[in-house]
Amino acid sequence: MKKLIYLFSFLILLSCSGNQGDSTLEATLSTGQIVEEQGPITLVIHGGAGTITRDAMSADMESEYRAKLSESLNAGYQVLENGGSSLDAIIEAIQVLEESPLFNAGKGAVFTHEGRNELDASIMDGKTGMAGAIAGVSNIKSPISAARAVMENSPHVMMSGQGAEQFALEQGLEIVEPDYFHTDKRYQQLQDVLEKENNEGTSAYLYENPDRKFSTVGAIALDKDGNIAAGTSTGGMTNKRYGRIGDSPIIGAGTYADNTTCGVSSTGHGEFFIRNIVAYDIAALMKYKNMSLNDAAEEVVNNKLAAINGSGGIVSLDRAGNVAMKFNTEGMYRGYINEKGSPQVFIYKD
Secondary structure, three states: OOOEEOHHHHHHHHHHOOOOOHHHHHHHHHHOOOEEOOOOOEEEEEEEEEOOOHHHOOHHHHHHHHHHHHHHHHHHHHHHHOOOOHHHHHHHHHHHHHOOOOOOOOOOOOOOOOOOOOEEEEEEEOOOOOEEEEEEEOOEOOHHHHHHHHHHHOOOOEEEHHHHHHHHHHOOOOEOOHHHHOOHHHHHHHHHHHHHHHHHOOOOOOOOOOOOEEOOEEEEEEOOOOOEEEEEEEOOOOOOOOOOOOOOOOEOOOEEEOOOOEEEEEEEOHHHHHHOOHHHHHHHHHHHHOOOHHHHHHHHHHHHHHHOOOOEEEEEEEOOOOEEEEEOOOEEEEEEEEOOOOOEEEEEOO
């Protein structure tokens, strides 16, 4: 049963048990929060939000999505079960989705106005507060691995374009030809938008349409040591121009992790998520208002974002193993797994 341990109670326990729990005490003193007992190893993922309805999904296609989400969950959870770190777990989970053309990350990424695939990713370690991100790259097979390399092997947080690609090469990461990311389906989506622009004589870059989906992928994990890590990877937005970068590689907007609060990965219309620092806002409501994860996520996604027509969603996880998967669209590919059983995968609003 979950317990809430108040600071004064914790200090009494500490005085009776030597130095055990120093890290928890430090977290409590630094935030002034109630500290929740550590939960079971847990992994939560998403594969994007948008206009995802049963009417538009064939039975075979739904089965494909569910199978790939389950594969991602199983891959990451195996790391956790074997005693691995939350960072290792989210890398494994996200790479499964990056390599699947079902999602807009890695292979199957959407195309820019110029007909290129430009990839973004970010990662954050909730234990240390360290983070890494890459943006606008076109030849790194696993963008999430490149983001981790930036975090662990450089003094920087974000690298972009050719510089990020050069860094990845020097780090020994797998480099591919740009056409590795090409799929006919995504290319046709670009052609449809370009035709719309031509017919209407205006930019369809940010037009809303019934088929719009934000198929960014992400994962958050809680490992046996109580450490949270979060990561996000995306191909961006169809027909984007001018080197546009969305929220996915922005720490605090697309990705955030803090052991004392939660981990968050976002998916949606990035401009809104950047302006409202969505991922951090959820953690901040927990930290400064002592809100629960569920309440904080609900407030940000379905109150704050919805009020300004910011479309999308988030998945999140706290140190007690509580999961919140909130979205204000018709659906979101999402799921979680913990010690209680097999992967739980969801697609639609209901």
